[in-house]
Amino acid sequence: MIDRVVTKADLLDFLDRLAAERKVVAPVAEGPLVRFKDIGRAAEISDRYLPTALPPSKYLLPPKELLLRFRTDDGVAIEPLFDTGEIVAFGVRPCDLHALALLDAIFIDDKHDGHYLSRREHITLIGVECLEPCDEHCFCASMETLDVPSGYDLLLTDLGDAYYVQIGSSLGKTLVESLGAARDAVYEDRTRLRKAHDSRHAAFTRRLDVTYDQLPALLAESSDSLLWDVLGEKCLSCGACTNVCPTCYCFDVRDEVDLDLEGGRRYRAWDSCQLEEFAMVGTGESFRQPRSMRVKHRFNRKGRYILERYGRQGCVGCGRCARNCLVGINPIEVFNQLKGQPVERTVRT
Amino acid sequence: MSTPATVHRRLKPSPFLPDLAEIVRKDRLTAAETLYQLRLVDGTELGHVPGQFVEVGVFGVGEAPFSISSSPSRGEVFELCIRRVGDVTGALERLGLGARVTVRGPFGRGFPLDAMRGRNVLVIAGGLGIVPLRSLIINLLDERADFGDFTILYGCKNPTDMLFKDEITRWAARSDVDIRITADIADPSWKGNVGPVTTLFRRLTIDPRNTVPVMVGPPVMFRHVVKQVLACGIPEDRIVLSLERRMKCGVGECGHCQINGVYVCQDGPVFTYAELKRLEEAMLR
Numbered sequence: 001m002i003d004r005v006v007t008k009a010d011l012l013d014f015l016d017r018l019a020a021e022r023k024v025v026a027p028v029a030e031g032p033l034v035r036f037k038d039i040g041r042a043a044e045i046s047d048r049y050l051p052t053a054l055p056p057s058k059y060l061l062p063p064k065e066l067l068l069r070f071r072t073d074d075g076v077a078i079e080p081l082f083d084t085g086e087i088v089a090f091g092v093r094p095c096d097l098h099a100l101a102l103l104d105a106i107f108i109d110d111k112h113d114g115h116y117l118s119r120r121e122h123i124t125l126i127g128v129e130c131l132e133p134c135d136e137h138c139f140c141a142s143m144e145t146l147d148v149p150s151g152y153d154l155l156l157t158d159l160g161d162a163y164y165v166q167i168g169s170s171l172g173k174t175l176v177e178s179l180g181a182a183r184d185a186v187y188e189d190r191t192r193l194r195k196a197h198d199s200r201h202a203a204f205t206r207r208l209d210v211t212y213d214q215l216p217a218l219l220a221e222s223s224d225s226l227l228w229d230v231l232g233e234k235c236l237s238c239g240a241c242t243n244v245c246p247t248c249y250c251f252d253v254r255d256e257v258d259l260d261l262e263g264g265r266r267y268r269a270w271d272s273c274q275l276e277e278f279a280m281v282g283t284g285e286s287f288r289q290p291r292s293m294r295v296k297h298r299f300n301r302k303g304r305y306i307l308e309r310y311g312r313q314g315c316v317g318c319g320r321c322a323r324n325c326l327v328g329i330n331p332i333e334v335f336n337q338l339k340g341q342p343v344e345r346t347v348r349t
Numbered sequence: 350m351s352t353p354a355t356v357h358r359r360l361k362p363s364p365f366l367p368d369l370a371e372i373v374r375k376d377r378l379t380a381a382e383t384l385y386q387l388r389l390v391d392g393t394e395l396g397h398v399p400g401q402f403v404e405v406g407v408f409g410v411g412e413a414p415f416s417i418s419s420s421p422s423r424g425e426v427f428e429l430c431i432r433r434v435g436d437v438t439g440a441l442e443r444l445g446l447g448a449r450v451t452v453r454g455p456f457g458r459g460f461p462l463d464a465m466r467g468r469n470v471l472v473i474a475g476g477l478g479i480v481p482l483r484s485l486i487i488n489l490l491d492e493r494a495d496f497g498d499f500t501i502l503y504g505c506k507n508p509t510d511m512l513f514k515d516e517i518t519r520w521a522a523r524s525d526v527d528i529r530i531t532a533d534i535a536d537p538s539w540k541g542n543v544g545p546v547t548t549l550f551r552r553l554t555i556d557p558r559n560t561v562p563v564m565v566g567p568p569v570m571f572r573h574v575v576k577q578v579l580a581c582g583i584p585e586d587r588i589v590l591s592l593e594r595r596m597k598c599g600v601g602e603c604g605h606c607q608i609n610g611v612y613v614c615q616d617g618p619v620f621t622y623a624e625l626k627r628l629e630e631a632m633l634r
Contacts, residue, residue, distance in 0.1 A: 067365040070408050076449050080363035111602055114362035223629055250604030253365065253597055257409040264409050266365060271603070278605060281595050282413060282434045283477075287608075287630070297607075297630075305610035 001173055003185035003193075004165040010181035011156075011163055015042035018088060025059065026090040027052050036089070045091060047158075049134040051318045055096050055246030056089050057103055060119045064269045067115060067253070073262035081265075082118035090126045094148045095140050095316040097127050099246030101151035102312045106249065110310070124171055127152040131196055133204050137319025139332050142208035145316040146200065157196055164193045207332050209339045212313055215303035222338040223296075231334065232292025234327045239272030241298065241321035241329070247306065247314050250278075273297055299334060364600045367406060367451035372444055373426060378512050383442060384418070385429045390449065395427045398459030399484035400591055400619045404599045405429065405437070406451035407444070413437040414596040414614070416481035417455060420488040430480045430512060456599040458619050460485050460589060465561045469497040473574050475504050475546055475566020479512050481591055481618075482565050486520070493525055497559060500527045504546030504570070508532045508539045529553075547573045557582035563589040568632055575622055588622035592631065 006014070018024055019039050027034045029046035036052045036059075039045060071077045092100070107116035127148060130140070140146045148155055153172035156163040165182060167173050176182055185193075210218055242248040252271040257264035271278060274295075279288040288294050306314025315331065322330040374386035387405075389395065395403070397417050406412035413435070419428035433442050441450065462485070470489060474482045489496055501520070505511045511530070521528045529549045531542040542548060546566070555578070562578045564571065571590060578588055594606035594613040601615035609628045611617065625631040 067363060068367075072408055076369055076408075078366065078369075078451070080366045082362070107602070111364065111600060113364055113600075113602065115365075249602070251598075251602070252605075253412060253603065255406075255409050255411045261409070266406075266411075268365075268598075268603070271605070273604060273607075279595055281593055282438065283432070284434070287594060293630070300609070305607075308610055 001167040003167065003189070004176055004179075004182040005159070005162050005185050005189050006165055006179060006182040007162045010179070012042040014179045014181070015039075015045070015090060022086055022088055024088045024090060025056070039090075047091075047128075049130060049132050051093065051095065051134060051138075051320050051323075053320075054244060055099060055318070055320065056092050057096070057099055057246050057249075059087055059089060059123060060100065060103060060107075060116060061249055061251070061270075064267055065115060065251075066265050066267045068266040069263070070266070071263040073260075080114070082114055084118055084122055086122050086124075088124040088126065090128075092125050092127045092152070093130055093318075094127065095138075095143075095145050095318040096246050097125065097148045097151045097155075098143075098145040098313060098316045099318075100125065102247055102306065102310060102314070102316075103249060104151070105310050105312055124175065125152045125154075126172075126175075127155040129155065129157040129196075131158060131200055131203075135319070135323075137322040137330065137332070138317060139207040139319065140317035141204035142206045142332075143212045143313050143315055143317035145313060146204055147197075157193055159189070159192050159196060164189060164196075209336045212303075212315075213307070215335065216308055218335070218338055219300050219304040225338060227334070227337055228292040228296040231295045231329055232290060235274070235291050235295050235329060236326055237274050237276065237291055237294065238326060239274045240324045240326065242272040242274055243270060244320040244324050245302075246316060246318060246320070247302070248272075273301070295329070299331070302331065303335065364598070364602070365453070367404070367412075367453045369449050370405075370452045372446055372448050372450065375446065378430065379510060381434075382430055382432045382512060385431060385441065386419075386426050387429065387450070387452065388426045389452065392425070394425050395421075395452075395455060397421050397427065397455035397484075399462060399488050400459030400481055401455035401457050402481075402596065402599075402614075402618065403427075403429070403452050403454035403456065404596075405441070406453075407437055407440040408451070410436050410440040412451070412453070412597075414456075414599065416484070416591075416618075418480050418483045420484050420486075420491060422488050422491040430477075430483070432477065454599055456596070456614055458615075458617055460563060460591070460619050461561075462488065465489075465563075466495045467497065469556060469560040470499050471555065471560050471562045471578075472499075472501045473546060473562060473564040473566070473570075474502070475564075475570035475574075476506065476510070477512075478565030478567075478570070478591075479503055479505075480565075482563070483513060483516075485563065490520070490523075490526065498527070498556075499525065500529070500553070502529050502531075502546055502549045502553075504531045504533065504549070504566075506533045508536055508541075545573065546570060547577055550577050555581045555583070561587055561589060563591075565591045571632060579622075584623075585626060586621045586623035590620055590622060590625060591618045592620065592625075593618070 026045040107113040152168040155166040251268040280286040302315035369390040370387040376384040415429045418430045535543045596614040597605040601612040606613040
């Protein structure tokens, strides 16, 4: 499909029209934060380079998602619930597009989860590339999630006065056709796109002392590192890191009943492997009781288990966990300390 | 040793959409455990393999995972032996005959029954470990001619904790199965062996070339029994274990049952020792 170019003014007009007729969500500045929210007008959108407080995956795996409705008054009736609300998500950053591609691989390709699939089929993803790193916590270049080969409907790159538009799906093609003012990209546009991409290299330095595909081996050989004990003593097990992580998807399944006690709902709600009850069985045994084990489990999921199982990065380098950690546990430091301090030389700090 | 692949009853748009089952029988086994007999309302058989589990739910309370305790060789009903410990198990106990519960599954990888055919089988049960093993034991007894020597070691904490007493008595009367039972702590009525299940190995002759040990019990039992059977010369990939974890969704999504990179609900709950040896989280506690 031929790439397009649209002026910024035309894009804003288009988003205004879109937001008037459909549910459009985009990053909106709120004090020191940027949050993904419903927008009424394009002017509300923030183009700040800062990951949103919660990742856009919250639209595909909401904090609380109804799975079934049941009634028990007249026999038993069970009805599975699938969300079919249309959403256009604008301003999804490359790290989050990578995270969504991982969730697709898990919930659609592997698990055929109809609840996720339904939401995914009804969301349009308009990505916006990053040309500057957001802050000291971002390490997408190290995780190789800065470039986005696929997983979007449209991908925009800022060319100054205009956006370069890459089309990633037939849905994206339809959308861009409704954006009347866009023109076909020509050679000069592609040169400008390449220059914009090239200009990132100096700014997006590698922050990890290993490549992302070396993390599984590093984590496997760091299993006995004393660093896990150090982190276990620091960690408060609050679960903030897993709540804001775009690749965390663990959940609990619970029921709630109607007031008449004849009906109710079964739903899934975000859960966190950092909480002690997470691995507790009915008879009361917790299989990941020490905090050090729980911290180690999280880093292994992010750097190792997911990559080994699904062939995709289980951490996309967005830095949200570090920004939200109350005691300053930071994946860049953790991975680099594991790399820099082989197990036998690790000392308690 | 190869183990049977995961069996799904049927593919559904929602992995959480359950079937309905009716409680057709309830037998109180001990102060805390009840044996439930369930039948799927749609008339189909559960279609499980010994060692698999189901998610049973009570509307408004929730779901919990339970090992299937009956053998697939025994018709359209299936049995779950459930200890009353929490919300779901408490609600189950309050339900009467004819009440309906939700069932999802069977899930997971069961015991490698086919790979065990023609071999001697040594079943080692600790405490509630007898619950999933009963499925295997009955299946083996129903197809007894397919297997070599059949030995069952069963250890419980107190003689009063012993499950399936009447059945075990009947099994013990058979000449084609060797059952040995022990209690950690004896009471005045107990005439049998006293001590952990490992003490039953003392007078046991095991042919390491042709024996498949299958064990289910608490982690502490695994550590000692694995050591015993390894010392007999049984290779690591022929030692079969089933693990307990919090299998909340049953379909490998929710993360609760994960051991290192492995999802017990899908990759297990039955593993060989060779598989588990590499997983440091498997044998902790």
